[in-house]
Amino acid sequence: PLFLEYLRKSTDTLSIDKVDFTDIIDEKRKILVHIVKFPEVFKKSVDEMRLEDLVSFLRELADTFNSWYDKERVLQENNLGRRIARLYLVKGVATVLKNGLKVLGIKVLSRM
Numbered sequence: 488p489l490f491l492e493y494l495r496k497s498t499d500t501l502s503i504d505k506v507d508f509t510d511i512i513d514e515k516r517k518i519l520v521h522i523v524k525f526p527e528v529f530k531k532s533v534d535e536m537r538l539e540d541l542v543s544f545l546r547e548l549a550d551t552f553n554s555w556y557d558k559e560r561v562l563q564e565n566n567l568g569r570r571i572a573r574l575y576l577v578k579g580v581a582t583v584l585k586n587g588l589k590v591l592g593i594k595v596l597s598r599m
Contacts, residue, residue: 518551521583548580
């Protein structure tokens with residue numbers, strides 16, 4: 488998939504030092520908090536054998552991300568620091584969803 492390939496190349500070559508962290512507000516902040524909570528939610532779900540909690544977490548992350556992505560310019564953002572921040576946010580969500588679905592035994596499609 489072209490977007491995922493672009494995302495991988497972009498985040499591999501763009502320095503995190505150039506990220507404009509002032510852009511991480513509102514929905515982007517909520518998404519970032521979700522990403523950071525993943526290890527904790529994963530551990531608790533496994534420890535308590537409540538995979539439904541992991542499923543709910545992943546669904547909430549996907550819903551929040553989709554709502555934001557529908558409204559926000561990522562690749563078209565003119566400000567480099569903001570564009571890098573948004574690309575890293577997209578990559579973080581993709582990583583969490585991929586790992587979460589893998590744990591649940593759900594194969595992740597590379598394209599639809």
